[in-house]
Amino acid sequence: MGQGPSKQAPANSLWSTENDVSSSEPAVPDIGPEDTVIAVMGLTGVGKSTFISYFSDTAIVGDDLESCTSTLSIHPATISDRTIYLIDTPGFDDTNRTDTDILKEIALWLHHSYDASVKLAGIVYLHRIQDNRVGGSGVKNIHLFRELCGTDRLSSVVLATTMWDTVPDQSKAEEREAELKTSPDFWAGLVEHGCSVLRQDDGAASATKILEHIITQSSLDSKQEGITLQIQEEIAEEGKALHETSAGEVLKASLEEQQRLYEAKTALLEEQLSKIASELASLQDAQATRDEQVRQEREREHRAVEKREMSREEEIIAFKRELDRLREDLHCTRVKQEKTEAEYRELTSNRWPWNWCIVM
Numbered sequence: 001m002g003q004g005p006s007k008q009a010p011a012n013s014l015w016s017t018e019n020d021v022s023s024s025e026p027a028v029p030d031i032g033p034e035d036t037v038i039a040v041m042g043l044t045g046v047g048k049s050t051f052i053s054y055f056s057d058t059a060i061v062g063d064d065l066e067s068c069t070s071t072l073s074i075h076p077a078t079i080s081d082r083t084i085y086l087i088d089t090p091g092f093d094d095t096n097r098t099d100t101d102i103l104k105e106i107a108l109w110l111h112h113s114y115d116a117s118v119k120l121a122g123i124v125y126l127h128r129i130q131d132n133r134v135g136g137s138g139v140k141n142i143h144l145f146r147e148l149c150g151t152d153r154l155s156s157v158v159l160a161t162t163m164w165d166t167v168p169d170q171s172k173a174e175e176r177e178a179e180l181k182t183s184p185d186f187w188a189g190l191v192e193h194g195c196s197v198l199r200q201d202d203g204a205a206s207a208t209k210i211l212e213h214i215i216t217q218s219s220l221d222s223k224q225e226g227i228t229l230q231i232q233e234e235i236a237e238e239g240k241a242l243h244e245t246s247a248g249e250v251l252k253a254s255l256e257e258q259q260r261l262y263e264a265k266t267a268l269l270e271e272q273l274s275k276i277a278s279e280l281a282s283l284q285d286a287q288a289t290r291d292e293q294v295r296q297e298r299e300r301e302h303r304a305v306e307k308r309e310m311s312r313e314e315e316i317i318a319f320k321r322e323l324d325r326l327r328e329d330l331h332c333t334r335v336k337q338e339k340t341e342a343e344y345r346e347l348t349s350n351r352w353p354w355n356w357c358i359v360m
């Protein structure tokens with residue numbers, strides 16, 4: 001069914017305070033005002049490329065986790081013997097790109113289409129039936145889409161739910177679908193302004209019904225004006241920069257909310273960090289005090305040992321002195337004794353001194 005290679009749209013800057021989109025290269029080559037162009041939008045992984053692949057062999061279907069359609073691409077497709085162009089748009093919540101970057105690319109393409117008088121015949125907005133979680137990216141994406149569209153001539157916009165084959169409980173899924181249609185947080189406003197809610201639950205068959213519905217709705221438009229989205233008017237007619245458009249405001253609010261969450265988390269982490277740091281400091285203080293106590297205790301012990309050692313040394317010295325004194329005393333006594341003995345021996349010897357006899 002495919003009709004040649006897909007066309008990649010160039011990425012240009014739109015997120016500036018000065019609206020400089022007019023200076024960018026046109027991003028809609030080879031499509032003219034006469035062509036039927038239908039954009040396929042929705043969160044990453046909802047099945048946009050799969051939807052397009054039923055009509056064109058140039059669509060690249062991603063696996064479950066990684067985002068595959070990283071840039072906007074144009075796919076010639078055939079439906080009921082008629083050639084149309086399906087625009088595969090990068091989904092928000094992409095693993096590799098920011099939402100701002102993606103909104104910028106989609107807005108830029110829409111702006112250039114508008115400038116080149118290429119009107120959208122319709123939009124297929126895909127949503128996973130299990131993605132109604134409040135606060136989840138599915139809901140944020142719906143808000144963005146609502147603001148991207150505005151409220152004008154939305155009868156050829158189809159909101160279609162995918163992944164019906166993965167829901168374990170059919171009745172719960174039907175409740176979710178009813179909630180999507182009736183809740184002002186979801187699609188109620190879009191339905192009020194003419195969008196249809198259909199199911200993409202039967203592969204090529206349901207996809208064909210969706211496109212036929214759009215083509216029929218579009219042909220009912222007598223002026224064949226197609227859809228002019230709010231974001232196209234805001235940029236082209238009102239000269240707004242992307243962040244000043246309604247969709248840009250939604251993204252800005254979501255980024256601000258995210259920033260507030262991060263700030264709160266940072267404050268909490270900083271508080272925990274300073275608590276742990278002060279606990280660590282008081283532990284270190286206690287450890288330093290204990291170290292000082294141990295050091296002082298060791299010093300005291302050391303001094304006591306030194307003192308004991310010193311008094312023992314002094315005792316030894318005193319003993320040595322005493323010993324020396326005693327030795328000296330002994331020596332003197334011995335000398336005296338020897339003298340006395342000698343004297344005694346002399347006294348008691350029988351020998352008379354000869355001069356003594358002469359004198360006698």
Ligand SMILES: Nc1nc2c(ncn2[C@@H]2O[C@H](COP(=O)(O)OP(=O)(O)O)[C@@H](O)[C@H]2O)c(=O)[nH]1
Pocket residue numbers: 042043044045046047048049050051060061062063064067068069091162163164165166200201
């Ligand atoms: N079970 C189921 N898987 C689907 C359905 N539609 C798409 N997928 C799968 O979901 C994954 C993402 O699809 P893809 O078309 O690349 O999503 P995109 O990011 O929106 O283009 C792929 O593995 C598809 O085969 C569906 O209706 N049911």
Ligand SMILES: [Mg+2]
Pocket residue numbers: 048049050060061062068069088
């Ligand atoms: Mg894709």
